[in-house]
């Protein structure tokens with residue numbers, strides 16, 4: 001028993017930035033292998049320039065990534 005209540009999963013698309021994933025979801029790579037999470041909320045890159053993909057490293061700001069409105 002972890003003492004932690006399950007948290008529903010949510011995905012928030014940040015304007016001009018990453019996808020924020022919160023809650024109890026399992027992240028896996030293209031081969032289906034689990035990707036270790038260190039936080040309950042993770043930011044996934046959607047600009048394609050992160051050096052730590054699939055996670056956001058803030059590079060979207062440097063390239064001026066803009067999402068459609």
Ligand code: FES
Pocket residue numbers: 017018019044045046047048049050055056057058059060061
């Ligand atoms: S969205 Fe932040 S580095 Fe790609």
